[in-house]
Amino acid sequence: MVEIAASYPNETVTATGTKRIFLVEDDLDDQELIIDAITAIKDSIVVDTQTKGNKAILHLLDLDEAQLPNLIILDYNLPELNGSEILEALSLHNRFDAIPKVIWSTSSTGQFEAKCLALGATAYLIKPSDLDGINKLAQRMVDLCQ
Helix, strand or coil: CCEECCCCCCCCCCCCCCCCEEEEECCHHHHHHHHHHHHCCCCEEEEEEEEEHHHHHHHHHHHHHCCCEEEEEEEEECCCCCCCHHHHHHCCHHCCCCCCCCEEECCHHHHHHHHHHHHHCCCCCCCCCHHHHHHHHHHHHHHHHC
8 A cells, every 4th residue: 555645744644664755846747756666666655745845844843753754855946945955954953863865856066966965965866867767766765765
């Protein structure tokens, strides 16, 4: 069973051991592609989503410890706050330190990557342009979620 929840903290109840990913992506096509690829690899993963940076931070801050995701995926270019600004906000709260954070972006600008890695991103990944690339990227993300 695949569960895709909206960005409300108590909406999805999961069994012990279920992995959670929090995806912040404003492009609904990109959201669908990566969620489909992730759940094709491991259908027990629950993916919560948000489309705006400030709402993503509020959502994460509102979660109790048991609801924290195992992985946070952030698009770099988001409305209101970008991926690096979200990383900066999360760095102010120790509870997010152990959670891997991935930035994925269409931009291969080294300056953006360096900034994100300095702010605590585990990886800065370029969005692939084909399904094979999406599937490989999804596997890397699932591996980080373990």
